[in-house]
Amino acid sequence: MLVAYDETLTRHLAAVPHFERPDRVRVVAAELAQRGLLDERIDTRRATEGEVGLVHAPAYIELAKRECDRLDVGEHEMLTTGDTDVDQTSYESALRAAGGALIALEHVAVKRKAAFALVRPPGHHAEPARGMGFCMFNNAGIAARAFAVATGEPVLIADFDYHHGNGSQALVGNGISYLSTHAMPAYPGTGSANDNRLTPGASLVNVPLSASGISTEAFVAIWVKGLRAIAKRLRPSLLVVSAGYDFILGDPVGDLGVEPGVATQLGRLMREIADTYCDGRALFCLEGGYDTDVLAGCVADTIVGYDDALAVDAADPESIPKMQRSVLESVGAR
Ligand SMILES: [Zn+2]
Numbered sequence: 001m002l003v004a005y006d007e008t009l010t011r012h013l014a015a016v017p018h019f020e021r022p023d024r025v026r027v028v029a030a031e032l033a034q035r036g037l038l039d040e041r042i043d044t045r046r047a048t049e050g051e052v053g054l055v056h057a058p059a060y061i062e063l064a065k066r067e068c069d070r071l072d073v074g075e076h077e078m079l080t081t082g083d084t085d086v087d088q089t090s091y092e093s094a095l096r097a098a099g100g101a102l103i104a105l106e107h108v109a110v111k112r113k114a115a116f117a118l119v120r121p122p123g124h125h126a127e128p129a130r131g132m133g134f135c136m137f138n139n140a141g142i143a144a145r146a147f148a149v150a151t152g153e154p155v156l157i158a159d160f161d162y163h164h165g166n167g168s169q170a171l172v173g174n175g176i177s178y179l180s181t182h183a184m185p186a187y188p189g190t191g192s193a194n195d196n197r198l199t200p201g202a203s204l205v206n207v208p209l210s211a212s213g214i215s216t217e218a219f220v221a222i223w224v225k226g227l228r229a230i231a232k233r234l235r236p237s238l239l240v241v242s243a244g245y246d247f248i249l250g251d252p253v254g255d256l257g258v259e260p261g262v263a264t265q266l267g268r269l270m271r272e273i274a275d276t277y278c279d280g281r282a283l284f285c286l287e288g289g290y291d292t293d294v295l296a297g298c299v300a301d302t303i304v305g306y307d308d309a310l311a312v313d314a315a316d317p318e319s320i321p322k323m324q325r326s327v328l329e330s331v332g333a334r
Contacts, residue, residue, distance in 0.1 A: 001037070001040065001113070001114045001115060001116055001284075001303045001306055001307055002040045002041070002042060002104065002107050002111075002113065002114070002115040002116070003029075003032060003037070003038055003040065003041050003042075003115070003116045003118050003303075004041075004042050004043075004044050004100040004101070004103050004104040004107075004115060004116070004117045004118065004119065005025065005029050005038075005041055005043075005044065005100070005117075005118040005119070006043040006044050006096075008044065008092075008093065008096045009022075009025050009044065009093065009096060009097065009100070009118070009119055009120055010022035010025060010026050011089040011092075011093050012086075012087065012089055012090045012093035012094070012120060012121055013076065013085060013086075013087060013090070014087075014089070015074055015076075015087070016076045016085060016087060018085055019134075019252065019253055019290045020085075020120065020121060020122070020134040020290070022120075023292045024120055024286075024289065024290070024292055024295060025118050025119070025120050025286070027292040027293065027295070027296045028118055028286075028292070028295055028296045028299045028300075029118060030296070031296035031297065031299070031300050032118075032296075032299065032300055032303070035300050035304075037300055037303050037304070042103060042104075042107070043103075044096045044097070044099050044100030044103060044117075044119065045096070045099040045100070045102070045103050046092070046095045046096055046099045047095045047096075047098035047099035047102055047137075047142065049061055051098065051099075051102060051142060051146065052095065052098055052137050052142060054142055054145040054146055054149065055126075055128055055137070055138050055141045055142050055145055055171060056126070056128055056129070056137060056138070057128055057129040059129070060081070060128070060129040060130065060131070063079075063080070063081070064079065064086075064091055064094070064131060064136055064137075065091045067079055067080060067086060068086050068087070068088060068089070068090045068091035068092075069088070069091065071086070071087055071088045072088065073088055074087075075087065075088070079131045079132075079136070081129070081130040081131050081132060082125075082130055082131055082132025082133065083132055083133060083134070084121070084126075084131045084132055084133065084134055084135055084136055085134070086136070090121070090136065091136070093120070093121065094121055094136035094137045095137070096119070097117075097119035097120060097121055097122075097123065097136075097137065097139050098119075098123070098137045098138075098139050098142050098143075100117045100118070100119040100139070101117040101119060101123075101139040101140060101142060101143040101283065101285050102142065102143055102146060104116065104117040104143070104283055104285075105143040105146060105147060105238075105283050108238070108281045108282065108283045109147065109150075109151075109238075109281060112279050112280040112281055113280055113281075114270075114271075114274060114280070114281075114282040114283070114284065114306055115282075115283055115284070116243075116284040116285075116286075116299070116302075116303060117139060117143075117283065117284065117285045117286065118286055118299070119139055119285065119286055120286065121134055121135055121136050121137075122134055122135050122139070122244070122285075122286060122287045122288060123135050123136075123137055123138040123139035123140055123141065123142075123167065123242075123285065123287070124138060124140060124141070124159060124161060124163075124165030124166075124167055124168045124242045124244070124287050125163070125165065125166055125167050125188060126138040126141075126167040127166060127167045127170045128167075128170060128171075130167075132166075132167075132188065133163065133166075133187065133188055134288075135167065138167045138168060138171070139285045140157055140159075140165075140168060140240050140241075140242045140283075140285040140287075141157070141167060141168050141171045141176075143240060143283055143285065144157055144171065144176050144238070144240045145171065145174075145176065147237075147238045148174060148175035148176055151237065152175070153175065153236075153237035153238070154175050154176075154177065154200070154201050154234055154235065154236045154237055154238075155175055155176050155177070155236055155237065155238045155239075155240060156177050156178075156179065156230065156231060156234055156236035156238075156239055156240070157171075157176065157177070157178045157179070157240045157241075157242060158179050158180075158227055158239060158240070158241050158242065158270070158273075159178065159179065159180040159181075159182075159241075159242035159244070159287070160180075160181055160223065160241075160242070160243070160244065160247065160266060161180075161182065161242055161243075161244020161245075161246060161247065161254075161287040161288045162182060162183050162186070162244060162246040162247040162251065162253070162254025162255070162256060162288060163182055163183070163186060163187055163188065163244070163246070163254065163288060164180055164182035164184070164186075164188060164190050164191030164206065164208075165178070165180055165182075165242055165287070166188050166190040166191070168180075168242060169190060169191070169195070169204060169206075172202055172203070172204045173201070173202040174201065174202070175201045175202075176201070176202070177201065177202060177203035177204065177205075177230070177234050177236070178203070178204050178205070179203075179205045179207075179226060179227060179230050180205070180206055180207065180242075181207045181208075181209055181219070181222060181223070181226075181247075182206070182207075182208060182209065183208070183209055183210070183211040183247070183254065183256060184208035184209065184210075184211060185211060186211050186254075191206045191208055192206060192208065193206050193207065193208060193327045193330070196327070196330065196331060198233065198331055198332070200234065201234075203230065203233075203234055205226065205230055205327075205331050206327075207222060207226055207324055207327050207328065208323075208324075208327075209222075209256060209324065210321070210323075211256075213255075213256045213257035213258075214256050214257065214258065214321070215257075215258075215319060216258050216259045216261065216262055217315050217316060217319040218315075218319040218320050218321060218324070219247075219256070219258045219262060220262060220265050220266075220269075220312070220313070220315035221315035221316060221317050221319050221320050222320055222324055222328065223265075223266065223269055224269060224312055224315055225317055225320070225328055225333045226328050226331070226333050227269060227273055228272075228273070228333070229328070229331065229332055229333030229334075230331065230333070231273045231276070231277050232277075233332060235277050236277055236278055237277075237278055237279070237281065238278055238281045238282075238283065239270060239273055239274050239277075239278050239281065239282045239283070240282075240283045240285065241270055241282065241283065241284040241285065242285055242287045243266075243284045243285060243286055243287060243299070243302060244286075244287030244288035244289055245263070245288065245289030245294065245295050245298040245299070246287075246288035246289050246290055248260050248262070248263075248289070248291070248294055248298060250291055250294060251288075251289065251290055251291050251294065252290050252291060253288065253290045254288065254290075260294055260297055260298055260301070261301075263297070263298040263299075263301035263302045263305065264301045264302070264304060264305035265305065265312050265313055265315075266302055266305065267301065267302040267303060267304065267305025267306035267307075268305040268306065268308070268309070268310055268311065268312045269312045270282055270284075270302075270306055271305070271306045271307075271309050272311075272312065275309075282306070284302065286299070
């Protein structure tokens with residue numbers, strides 16, 4: 001699988017003690033290289049302000065630039081719009097992250113193959129006019145919107161991060177649909193199943209999970225059942241995966257107790273969906289995941305699972321807790 005990654009992604013918050021730190025991508029890239037999964041690598045590129053403007057308001061883009069530019073070397077502050085720490089490099093880094101998603105998308109669209117944008121800062125909390133939750137620009141959302149605008153074809157964003165992607169939910173419509181599992185109650189507080197709607201080109205399916213955790217089997221079963229049903233209904237031309245691994249057992253920020261072996265299964269499931277509906281077009285964008293060693297193993301296993309194209313292991317639908325089962329049934333996943 002093609003991986004979009006380069007050293008520019010390690011500049012943001014390099015001198016700041018923070019969960020969202022350069023090692024997140026550096027350690028993953030080293031693991032991929034060691035396992036022979038980085039042979040097909042491309043540099044990211046700088047997204048243009050016009051491309052970022054597909055999702056974000058010009059006034060917010062200007063604010064993000066201004067608030068980074070005014071910092072001296074070594075200084076860091078939070079964006080005034082939300083809890084995203086920034087330093088002098090962060091605006092340019094965020095443009096590279098969005099551009100990483102876009103250059104990966106270009107490969108996906110032309111070659112009809114998958115790509116992984118190994119980028120930071122992450123994106124799924126960034127709303128059109130508000131950066132928050134460690135995010136500045138919504139990388140996955142920008143790529144999804146770029147594809148939908150260019151082709152007029154439907155896109156499905158599948159988000160398995162521990163947290164709800166409030167920024168991605170805000171983009172639902174005009175060809176973009178969104179399916180998410182996330183802990184609840186948890187940051188950012190959005191993601192209720194009451195918001196769900198099944199509208200062609202504008203579907204929203206939130207499957208909140210108990211913050212006390214879920215079994216690995218149930219997690220896999222929810223994704224198999226939910227994603228298969230939604231994809232069958234929406235028939236997306238592009239699958240965008242918001243690949244966040246902070247739901248994995250032991251993560252210092254999230255942790256739903258799910259074992260790391262789930263990553264291979266998720267990779268295989270995404271392959272099945274991309275091959276069945278999207279003519280092989282799948283774009284993975286890194287979101288959360290704060291234990292760097294676990295993150296590295298999970299990203300690698302996701303890629304291996306996608307590439308080996310084997311069937312997802314059987315997961316007993318009976319393992320799905322009642323609440324999530326009823327959410328899935330309400331969107332036609334039986
Ligand atoms: Zn997260």
